[in-house]
Amino acid sequence: MTYDVLSAVTKVSPAKTGDAREVITVQLVADKARWDSLIASCPDPHLPQGFAYGEGKAAKGWAIKRVVFLNAGRPVAIATVLELRRFGLRLVNRVNRGPLFLAATPDAAEIVGVYAALRRHWGRIWTAPLLIAPALRFGPHSDQLLRRAGYRLRHRRSWQSGRIDLTVGEEALWAGLASSFRNRVRNAEKAGAELRISGDDATYEWMLARHAENMAERGFAAAGPELLRALRQTAPEDVSVFQLLHQGAPVAGMSVVRFGTHAEYHIGWFGPEGRKLNAGNFLMWQVLREMHRRGVRTFDVGGLKPGDGYTRFKQTMKPVEYQLAGEWMSF
Structure with missing residues (x-):
């Protein structure tokens, strides 16, 4: 099981992460078995990041890039990046409920480093805008980390x-x-x-x-x-x-x-x-x-939608409820 390395592997500036030891690189993963293994290693995964869901989006016309983020050669996070192209031009990039971290409690520097690396490859003017629903929990701490990584808030509507x-x-x-x-x-x-x-x-x-x-x-x-x-x-x-x-x-x-x-x-x-x-x-x-x-x-x-009758039914199962950090963007 091998990685297909991006044509230009980017190192994220330590100034971005706030930690001089933090050097995040990105590589593509093409192998399904390897991706499935990484998903299984994530303590807090989400369905849109799974290999099969990515293939479903490919059937709708998106180009799929599956990325592993490495800290000094050690995998720390993964993300499925969707690219919408028309006539050979990339129009927009999308990440839904990702990246996923391999550690249950990654530190702030690692989170910022991963999001900065993602932005460096898919969220600049020359790469087309990046629209992202981060797999971070709703709250001011996540907002702060995303802004440190260079993202702007689009709106607060989010996955619950x-x-x-x-x-x-x-x-x-x-x-x-x-x-x-x-x-x-x-x-x-x-x-x-x-x-x-x-x-x-x-x-x-x-x-x-x-x-x-x-x-x-x-x-x-x-x-x-x-x-x-x-x-x-x-x-x-x-x-x-x-x-x-x-x-x-x-x-x-x-x-x-x-x-x-x-x-x-x-x-x-x-x-x-x-x-x-x-x-x-x-x-x-x-x-x-x-x-x-x-x-x-x-x-x-x-999914839960406040005020919805089906949501009230699901709540009688007494799940542990959560809400993600909204919709963000980078360009």
Whole structure:
């Protein structure tokens, strides 16, 4: 497993990082196995940084660059950089929920050094602007680090979600859910709800069709079939569909994507019969159980939006909620 080195490896000025010992270099990673290994080493990963998600964005016309940041030759962070090109010209660069650090608590100098190195290659006038949703937690400390690295705030709208620790075991997971959530799972089971878990092509195409119908009927935008199909084709073993069957027919479904030792709820659909059966509660509980059995350590509920009814439902699972630092830019 080898790196494809960028044509001009940049060293970040120690003045940028505030630490004379800090010398951050960047290299490209082309090998899927190597990238998957790096993602698995990140204690706080995010789905858009996974290899398969990058391939999904490639299907939508983005050029993908996967980068490892090295401090004195030691990998310290990674990022998937999306480049939008037209007629041979690079128009914009994008990083979504990255970079990811390999240490659980990187120091400030290392964070600034990594973000400065990213900006040096993809956030200058001659490289096209860089639009970034940093994988840093919301707050003044992150703001300060980003400004030190040379970034400007675009807006405060940011990714919010919640995570559930699956390592506690099935009994503790069940006890950690709200009593109302547990009661609805029991009611679904009493009403004859059955579970089917599948990774085959036909079931995934069924899920994509329901997802497209759901977006059209409810008038919202989300990842489309082209991206999702390419994602699954890249790593079919990491994409699972959970269906609720009633009298032998699927009346609800959820798709979950695994990346490293983490997994995230991605798309779902609940038909009228499924909603009567408390499909959301039944399926989410089955997802938690199955991901735990497969050795997944953390489950992300796939986004939270204050005031949204589906968000209130997810909050009855009592995830540890978090919010990222907003949208930033460099040029």
